[in-house]
Amino acid sequence: MNEQDQFNKLTLLENEVKKVVKGQDNVVREIIICLIAGGHALVEGVPGLGKTLLVRSIAAAINGAFNRIQFTPDLMPSDISGHMMFELKTNTFKVRKGPVFCNLLLADEINRAPAKTQAALLEVMQEQQVSIEGKSFGLKSPFFVLATQNPIEHEGTYPLPKAQLDRFLLNIFINYPDVKDEEEIVKKVTINSIGDKLDVSSIKPVLTVDQVVELQQFAATLKTDDMIINYAVRIVRATRESSGIEIGAGPRGSISLLRASKANALLKRNTFVTPDDVKEVAPAVLRHRIKLTTDLEIEGYKPDDILNDILKDVDAPRT
Amino acid sequence: MNLDNIRVEIRPRSPFEAIDLGFVMARQWFMPLWLMWIAIALPFSLLAHLILFKHLIIAGILIWWLKPVYEKPLVFWLSRALFNERSGYKDIVRQYFKIIKPRLFADLTYLRFTPNRSFMMPVAILENLKGKEYSIRTKVLGRNQSAGIGLTFICIVFDVILNFSMLVIIFFILPEELRWISFGDFIYSKGTIATVLGSFVSILAMSIIAPFYVAAGFCLYINRRTELEAWDIEISFKRLMARKAEKRKTEARRIRAINKAANKTISMTLGLIFLITSSFIIFSNSVHADSNISISKKEASLVINKVLEHDDFGKRKTETAWKLKEFDKIDFDFDLPQWLKNFLESFGETFKWTRKIPEFAGILLEILAWILGGLIVIFILYKIGQNKQWFQYYRARPKKQPEAPSKLFGLDVSERSLPDDIINKVREFLKNNEIREALSLLYRGALVKLINDFNIQIPASATESECISLVKSKREKREISFFQTLTLIWLAMAYGHITPEKQTIEEVCQNWQIIYGK
Numbered sequence: 140m141n142e143q144d145q146f147n148k149l150t151l152l153e154n155e156v157k158k159v160v161k162g163q164d165n166v167v168r169e170i171i172i173c174l175i176a177g178g179h180a181l182v183e184g185v186p187g188l189g190k191t192l193l194v195r196s197i198a199a200a201i202n203g204a205f206n207r208i209q210f211t212p213d214l215m216p217s218d219i220s221g222h223m224m225f226e227l228k229t230n231t232f233k234v235r236k237g238p239v240f241c242n243l244l245l246a247d248e249i250n251r252a253p254a255k256t257q258a259a260l261l262e263v264m265q266e267q268q269v270s271i272e273g274k275s276f277g278l279k280s281p282f283f284v285l286a287t288q289n290p291i292e293h294e295g296t297y298p299l300p301k302a303q304l305d306r307f308l309l310n311i312f313i314n315y316p317d318v319k320d321e322e323e324i325v326k327k328v329t330i331n332s333i334g335d336k337l338d339v340s341s342i343k344p345v346l347t348v349d350q351v352v353e354l355q356q357f358a359a360t361l362k363t364d365d366m367i368i369n370y371a372v373r374i375v376r377a378t379r380e381s382s383g384i385e386i387g388a389g390p391r392g393s394i395s396l397l398r399a400s401k402a403n404a405l406l407k408r409n410t411f412v413t414p415d416d417v418k419e420v421a422p423a424v425l426r427h428r429i430k431l432t433t434d435l436e437i438e439g440y441k442p443d444d445i446l447n448d449i450l451k452d453v454d455a456p457r458t
Numbered sequence: 459m460n461l462d463n464i465r466v467e468i469r470p471r472s473p474f475e476a477i478d479l480g481f482v483m484a485r486q487w488f489m490p491l492w493l494m495w496i497a498i499a500l501p502f503s504l505l506a507h508l509i510l511f512k513h514l515i516i517a518g519i520l521i522w523w524l525k526p527v528y529e530k531p532l533v534f535w536l537s538r539a540l541f542n543e544r545s546g547y548k549d550i551v552r553q554y555f556k557i558i559k560p561r562l563f564a565d566l567t568y569l570r571f572t573p574n575r576s577f578m579m580p581v582a583i584l585e586n587l588k589g590k591e592y593s594i595r596t597k598v599l600g601r602n603q604s605a606g607i608g609l610t611f612i613c614i615v616f617d618v619i620l621n622f623s624m625l626v627i628i629f630f631i632l633p634e635e636l637r638w639i640s641f642g643d644f645i646y647s648k649g650t651i652a653t654v655l656g657s658f659v660s661i662l663a664m665s666i667i668a669p670f671y672v673a674a675g676f677c678l679y680i681n682r683r684t685e686l687e688a689w690d691i692e693i694s695f696k697r698l699m700a701r702k703a704e705k706r707k708t709e710a711r712r713i714r715a716i717n718k719a720a721n722k723t724i725s726m727t728l729g730l731i732f733l734i735t736s737s738f739i740i741f742s743n744s745v746h747a748d749s750n751i752s753i754s755k756k757e758a759s760l761v762i763n764k765v766l767e768h769d770d771f772g773k774r775k776t777e778t779a780w781k782l783k784e785f786d787k788i789d790f791d792f793d794l795p796q797w798l799k800n801f802l803e804s805f806g807e808t809f810k811w812t813r814k815i816p817e818f819a820g821i822l823l824e825i826l827a828w829i830l831g832g833l834i835v836i837f838i839l840y841k842i843g844q845n846k847q848w849f850q851y852y853r854a855r856p857k858k859q860p861e862a863p864s865k866l867f868g869l870d871v872s873e874r875s876l877p878d879d880i881i882n883k884v885r886e887f888l889k890n891n892e893i894r895e896a897l898s899l900l901y902r903g904a905l906v907k908l909i910n911d912f913n914i915q916i917p918a919s920a921t922e923s924e925c926i927s928l929v930k931s932k933r934e935k936r937e938i939s940f941f942q943t944l945t946l947i948w949l950a951m952a953y954g955h956i957t958p959e960k961q962t963i964e965e966v967c968q969n970w971q972i973i974y975g976k
Contacts, residue, residue: 364953411954414921438642454918 145357146408149175151345153406155200159342160193161327162320168406169311169423170197170285175402177355178308178395179264179284181249181299181427185291188313189324194245194285195339201351202344203242203281208260210252212295216259220269221276234271239263242279242348246286250296260284261303281351301386301430308395309420310427354405361401362411366456371396371417374453378425383435383445388428396424414455422446463542468680469690473605476681480674487539491532491669494550496661499528503661507654514653521661525668526565526575530558532672533583540680560586576675577606577682599682606678613671621663625656782816876903881967888964893957900966901948904941907974908933922949940969 149171156167166182170193173180182190191207198205208219221237238244239260246260263269264284268277286307288299304310316324346354372393379387397412399420404412426442435445466479484491503521510517531550534557538545550557560582561569572578578596581587587595600606629637629644644652684690753761765771794802877883880903887896905925908914914932916925922945929941944966950956 362954364955367953409954411950411956413923413949413953415923418921434642438640451917451919455921 142410145354145405148346148350149354149406150408152197152200155342155345156193156196159196159339160189161324162316163189163193163313166193166311166313169309169420170194172399172402172406172420173309173311174281174283174351175354175358175405176308176395176398177281178398179286179306180309180311181286181288181304181307182311182313183288183290184313185315186289188315190285190287190313191245191247192339194243196342197283198243199339199342200344201242201281201346201348203348203351204240204279205243205245206238206241207245207247208238209247210249210256212251212253214252214256216256219256219259220263221271223272232272234274234276236271236276237269239269240276240278242281242283244282244284246284248289249286250288250298253297254300257297257299257303260286261306264306279348281348281355301428304427305389305391307427308399309423311423358401358405359398361404361409363397363401364411364456367400367412367414367417368397370414370453370456371400374417374421374449375425377449377453378429378446381445381449383432383440383448384429385432386430388425392425392428396421399424418450421450464693465540465542468684468693470685471681473603473678473681476677477605477609477674479681480677481670483536483540483677484669484673487536487673488669491535491673492665494531494535494547495528495668496665497547498531498554499524499661499665502527503657507657514650514657518653518657518660521657522664523566523570525664526562526570526579527558529576529668529672530579530583532669533579533676536673536676537580537584540676557583560588561592573610574600574603574606576609576671577603577678579672580676580679598686599679603678603682606675609671609674609678613667617663617667620666621660624659624663628655628659876906881971884963884967888960893960893963894951896963897948897951897958900963900970901944903970903974904944908941937973940966940973943969 153167153171156171157164160167170180170182174197184190194207195205197203208214217237219237219239221235221240223232224235225231226233249257249260263278264282267280267282268275270276315321375388375390375393375396377387378384378392381387396417400412400416403420404410404416407416409416422443425446429442429445431440431442431445466483471479499521502524503517506517506520507514510520531554534553535545535550565575565579565582569575569578577600581592581596581599585595625645629641639649639652643649876899880899884896884899887893887899905916908925908929909916912932914928916928920928926938926942926945930938933941947958947962947966951958
């Protein structure tokens with residue numbers, strides 16, 4: 140595939156998903172950036188905003204295998220990765236693979252499960268392989284996890300530690316759609332359909348999973364000037380020096396910022412990365428990697444407020 | 459002042475006991491004292507807020523500064539109440555200016571920060587002393603008296619705590635929907651409402667502390683006078699005298715009653731005898747009693763000397779200290795030859811002025827100390843000014859107008875960095891195949907025009923597309939389109955290393971000339 144084909148495929152994917160997921164254009168865009176950059180996304184938003192629909196739509200559009208895990212306090216690591224079971228017929232042990240063996244995994248309300256179960260999933264995300272009874276099983280590519288967190292109910296939850304949050308490429312906020320979009324959603328779901336089942340039948344597969352891998356490889360090869368790398372690093376380092384931030388992002392933050400910037404440039408049909416590509420994705424890449432000082436948290440400041448200030452302070456690249 | 463009517467038990471107390479007594483008095487008479495304070499302070503406060511509405515902080519400082527004006531009537535009232543004489547509010551109002559007048563100027567200027575204010579206030583108001591007399595009196599009263607200073611600091615601390623607590627309570631009892639400001643801003647960077655509220659809370663806190671502060675200071679003063687003027691002894695003697703007089707009266711009444719009864723029941727003769735006998739008894743008693751009181755001077759001095767010999771009075775203490783000898787009166791206890799004595803005397807006479815040196819050095823040192831103190835204060839203020847961030851904590855930046863940068867994206871965008879004829883220079887670069895330099899100059903030139911000619915403020919952190927957005931908001935369509943094209947070519951060159959065709963740059967040059975002229 141040449142450059143234009145890659146751009147067209149990506150545009151097709153974006154438009155296809157937007158056909159079903161209404162009023163969340165930015166979220167769709169960020170999810171696709173995450174997919175193309177080969178990362179995983181942590182989506183935060185109140186229930187009922189179409190998170191499952193979003194992942195199902197992407198899975199349908201890339202013709203990939205989709206699985207969903209509802210995280211609960213009694214969920215065990217083996218419920219995610221799989222386990223060995225004895226088969227009486229053959230008198231042998233057989234591997235029963237868990238739901239992680241898919242292309243797109245929706246980990247719903249990840250903070251409802253205890254730490255060891257969360258850690259099992261995060262390990263799979265990092266390693267892209269699963270060990271069952273000492274045997275390693277690789278996961279299919281692309282492997283994309285979309286984990287969700289509910290920001291309003293924290294009773295009985297196990298908040299993800301910062302070290303584990305760092306494994307997510309982007310932290311995406313999903314908000315209420317505007318009136319027009321909401322009307323359209325309601326109309327679409329209620330007319331000629333029973334219940335409120337999510338209908339993704341209108342989505343056609345526009346890409347194959349192999350093509351997604353190709354796109355990921357293509358994104359990785361985009362031209363990145365040294366000044367862009369320097370800009371990304373300066374932004375991340377500024378989070379460590381800001382008076383309002385107790386713990387800033389680490390080098391993994393710089394790496395993630397650049398990876399996401401490349402995917403963003405690709406989505407904008409560019410073959411090179413510009414400072415705008417970096418600046419646009421910086422809040423989503425960094426907001427879960429920083430810890431605000433206690434007094435700012437008490438005052439109700441959000442990471443985005445501080446990140447916006449940082450982005451205003453850091454000079455654009457010098458060529 | 460009639461010590462007989464005093465309402466408290468007068469005895470020498472330790473300063474802390476005196477303060478405690480003051481607090482008891484303040485509790486006992488809290489309402490009248492508080493009402494009096496608030497009735498005087500409130501009109502002042504309202505007036506200050508109305509006049510200095512735009513400078514509420516200055517109004518707050520002014521209200522605090524005038525505290526002696528509100529406190530003096532409290533001292534006056536307490537001084538009357540102590541001797542069982544209640545002054546009405548009308549009396550206070552009528553005499554208000556007379557009460558606050560003594561040493562008012564000093565109290566509101568150079569003595570405003572004196573930490574012993576509550577202790578010294580009664581001296582000015584009740585003894586009505588002025589000038590040297592006042593200073594001698596305060597020196598005598600204030601000797602070894604530091605409790606008043608401690609009292610002031612304690613009251614300041616309580617005032618601050620009370621003030622802050624009330625603010626916190628007010629903020630937290632407000633329903634969340636009515637909170638127009640965050641807690642941090644409520645305390646540190648108040649708006650008008652919060653400042654006015656803070657000011658009135660501060661007045662309330664001051665009004666609560668003031669009766670305690672004034673009464674405790676007043677009691678310290680009374681205690682000191684009791685020590686110096688032996689009020690307790692005077693009261694004891696008066697009580698003894700009163701008891702004695704009462705005893706005599708009782709005795710006389712008893713005898714009169716007996717006489718009356720005798721007259722009625724016994725015959726005149728027996729009555730006469732009894733009368734004579736009883737009169738004798740009375741006479742001998744009264745003579746005996748009188749002889750006890752009126753002893754001769756000689757006897758009295760003997761008794762006094764005997765009393766003074768007692769350990770309590772007879773202590774003698776020797777204290778030694780250095781004192782400068784007067785040269786003239788130096789008594790040499792050894793013989794010197796006359797010529798040497800003469801020489802020493804003439805030498806002393808010649809260098810008489812040197813005696814003034816220590817005095818002069820003292821003055822000089824004092825001046826130097828003041829200068830040094832002043833310099834230290836200036837240095838501290840300068841350091842505070844330099845390091846304002848010590849007192850600030852993170853706050854969202856206020857929107858400020860950014861200054862025109864001299865550099866953007868590493869490009870020098872000052873006007874002097876450009877050649878006179880930009881397009882000619884660009885074409886020159888193109889001829890030499892220096893495409894990047896040509897594009898850089900074009901882009902730089904466009905930015906300089908936008909910054910300097912059209913006053914578009916571009917912050918240093920703005921990316922190329924943010925510059926386009928700024929241009930879109932300020933310039934017309936044709937220029938926007940030109941700038942967009944130029945930016946895209948520049949981006950591809952700078953970050954994509956994609957060299958444009960010379961023809962494309964030539965077209966940009968032509969558009970440049972159409973839009974910007976030269």
